[in-house]
Amino acid sequence: MIRLDLRNQKPKEINKQAITVLNIGGIIIYPTETCYGVGVRADIKDAVTKMLKYKRRPEGKAVSIAVTGKDMAKRYVDLNQTALDIYSRFLPGPITVISKSNHKLDKRLEAEDGTLGIRVPKYDLLLDLIKTLDAPITATSANSAGKRTPYSIDNLLSDLSRSQLDSIDLIIDAGELPHNPPSSVIDTTKQELKILRRGGFSVGNRILTKQVDSDLKMQQLGSELISSYKSLLETHPMIVMFNADLGAGKTQFIKGMAQELGVTQIVNSPTFIIMKEYDFALRQEKGKLIHLDAWRLDSIAELKKFKLEQYFKPRHIIAVEWAGMARDYLAQISAHKDLLRLYIEIDYLDLEKRKVTIYEE
Amino acid sequence: MKNDPLILGIDTSCDETAAAVVQGMRVLSNVISSQVELHRKYGGVVPSVARREHELRIDPVISEALRNASKVLKTRVDFNDLDAIAVTYGPGLAIALEIGIAKAKELALQHDKPLIGVNHMEGHLYSPLALNSKGKGPIEMENVEFPVLSFLLSGGHTELVLLKSHDDKRIIGQTVDDAIGEAFDKVARMLGLGYPGGKVLSDMALKGDPEAFKLPVPMAKDPTLNMSFSGLKTAVYYQVKEIEKQRQLTAQEVVDMSASFERAAINELQIKLKKAIKLYNPKMIMVGGGVSSSARVRAGLRKIARDFSLPIYFPSLKNIYTDNGAMIAIAANFKFHKKEFSDQTLDRQPNLDLAI
Known part of the structure; x- marks a missing residue:
């Protein structure tokens, strides 16, 4: 094991030796702006094997890689707009950005869902090293699972086993590092494709366009909608699909609907739980309000499991937030049913004001 | 044992x-x-x-x-x-x-x-x-003293619960719209921090100035123990959109907005916790749910507990x-x-x- 000291050796000389070690598949311990990391060339399979053995990771935990920046990252992952914004705003810096892997590197570095974490460390020595190497190195803390975060080489070494010590080829010692927390992880892969609004609904007949300027008025509009359909609801089920941005007032509208239906519970956001059910009675007959938020659904296949057809009964109302993705599916499963289908768009006019457009099909 | x-x-x-x-x-x-x-x-x-x-x-x-x-x-x-x-x-x-x-x-x-x-x-x-x-x-089971005031804070829950005994629990306040964790995640998304990004938002907030953006503390004047986070979310959305009409948010604006949002959300928790303590005189406070792992949230709730000289317990594993x-x-x-x-x-x- 070679131990180089950044405090009394030239960075250039240190990097030269580190690169030699990395190129033959060796393991190095290096400083970063967070803690000490363990690095091997991420594109050498045997080296990755060695590093995983060193880390004693429980199977299947992903390992991030360190690159010099956006251009190098693009060789290994697909960068979407969210990712690009983060790169330009925050990198280099203590953030791990998760993107979809293009599987050019060892799959063992990826997470179960085929994503890969990328780091651009704010540490010049390291950026120079990776630039000269022209290959990514693994970026994971140098301690094994469950052991303390390594801020000094001495602490790290005292936590390691004999075989772990033996597998290290080179250490770059920068003394005691400032105790900065580990990097924050930003996942840019969720809620990317499906959530986007698919333009306006523009289906059926527009039955109402109205401006509202408070939560209360939004609730009133929801109540009015139910009130005007009340007699039809006695014999028909109803689907109400919403197309509106975050914070536009969808839940407020549905609160108003629930109120008019006589739901006594507090109607709050179903985002986490995905679907909430409320009971009510309409002329002494039981009915149900199903409040569904498609925001966190992964696919139509997942929505199918909810078997929404079971609610296609009189006095049953299914209100769907973030219906963009689900719209075609819902229209299809309800196509031949005698069912009321409404589409509601809510647009921001300013902080308080919204334009609500209701279509009936 | x-x-x-x-x-x-x-x-x-x-x-x-x-x-x-x-x-x-x-x-x-x-x-x-x-x-x-x-x-x-x-x-x-x-x-x-x-x-x-x-x-x-x-x-x-x-x-x-x-x-x-x-x-x-x-x-x-x-x-x-x-x-x-x-x-x-x-x-x-x-x-x-x-x-x-x-x-x-x-x-x-x-x-x-x-x-x-x-x-x-x-x-x-x-x-x-x-x-x-x-x-x-x-805390050991034997040392639990009733009434206990419990605060559940997660992606799906935001509830104040009063326990008079192990057999007598009831919700005395809850969110009327978004759960607190959900609001963190959604605001993170508005700020380009991925999804779910509540944890990242809290990390960012550490480097930001909580006074940089004026945001309302929701339900501050509401007499009940209910909470709301949707209006706060909308306020962030609108300010972000206003800036984005001209240009992209800067890194500093993202961390400042994170800090301003976090402060307003925690303020609301503090106000309602304080109100609940005054109303029900609990002997201790217990907090649960994913959001209670946030250091800032903990510190905010601890402060209120300290003001009333009450012990407060968080999950520790x-x-x-x-x-x-x-x-x-x-x-x-x-x-x-x-x-x-x-x-x-x-x-x-x-x-x-x-x-x-």
Whole structure:
């Protein structure tokens, strides 16, 4: 094991030796702006094997890689707009950005869902090293699972086993590092494709366009909608699909609907739980309000499991937030049913004001 | 401790497939599916397991929980060694809940063990009482003094609960729109921090100026103990859009907005906690749920507790904040001692409330 000291050796000389070690598949311990990391060339399979053995990771935990920046990252992952914004705003810096892997590197570095974490460390020595190497190195803390975060080489070494010590080829010692927390992880892969609004609904007949300027008025509009359909609801089920941005007032509208239906519970956001059910009675007959938020659904296949057809009964109302993705599916499963289908768009006019457009099909 | 019942707890209330083994209040194992990779264990049989595929995850997760418990007790723990099998029956997502319930019923029948249905919220509520595998924790059961004021803060819950005893719990305040964790995640998304980015938002907030943006503290003047986060979310959205009409947000603006939002959200929690303490004079405060792992949230709530000289307890174990099986097994302890067992008719109750 070679131990180089950044405090009394030239960075250039240190990097030269580190690169030699990395190129033959060796393991190095290096400083970063967070803690000490363990690095091997991420594109050498045997080296990755060695590093995983060193880390004693429980199977299947992903390992991030360190690159010099956006251009190098693009060789290994697909960068979407969210990712690009983060790169330009925050990198280099203590953030791990998760993107979809293009599987050019060892799959063992990826997470179960085929994503890969990328780091651009704010540490010049390291950026120079990776630039000269022209290959990514693994970026994971140098301690094994469950052991303390390594801020000094001495602490790290005292936590390691004999075989772990033996597998290290080179250490770059920068003394005691400032105790900065580990990097924050930003996942840019969720809620990317499906959530986007698919333009306006523009289906059926527009039955109402109205401006509202408070939560209360939004609730009133929801109540009015139910009130005007009340007699039809006695014999028909109803689907109400919403197309509106975050914070536009969808839940407020549905609160108003629930109120008019006589739901006594507090109607709050179903985002986490995905679907909430409320009971009510309409002329002494039981009915149900199903409040569904498609925001966190992964696919139509997942929505199918909810078997929404079971609610296609009189006095049953299914209100769907973030219906963009689900719209075609819902229209299809309800196509031949005698069912009321409404589409509601809510647009921001300013902080308080919204334009609500209701279509009936 | 040796005489305490050995309970397997299962939770499939929403995203996580979770299973754990506890002995009394002592957590021997606590396995959460998102932290175990399944397809490698299966040797590639399951190419890619989507979130919430509880059917595929539940068996390996339970096996792992038994295996980890065996390591702690240094003796093999098998189904036959268990004293009961506990499972969440609500509140939650119906199609997720039913998978855990079916599995728990199957195991109870097969191994002739008592079945205990547990309310998910009781799990979060009792999570600060969980002891580590050595039997240590922030507070021992015997030292719980009623009334207890419990604050549940997570992606799906924001509730103030009053416990007059273990048998008398009721919600005295809750969110009327978004849950606090959900608001953090959605605001993170508005700020380009990915999804779910609540944790990143809190990290960013550390470097930001909470005075940089003027945001309303929602419900500050509302006389009830209810909370709201939707208006705050909208206020952030609107300010972000206004800036984006001209140009992109700068890194500094992102961290400043994170800090300003976090401060306003925590202020609301503080105001309502204070109000609840004045109204109900609790002897102690317990906090549960994923959001209670945030250092700022903890500090904010601790400050209020200190102002009233009240002890405050947070969950202290890894994996015990977010949805997990250990908290379910711990809550099942109380029912075990009272012999409140369920039978094979146990059914999911997606809308289950806390007061029974």
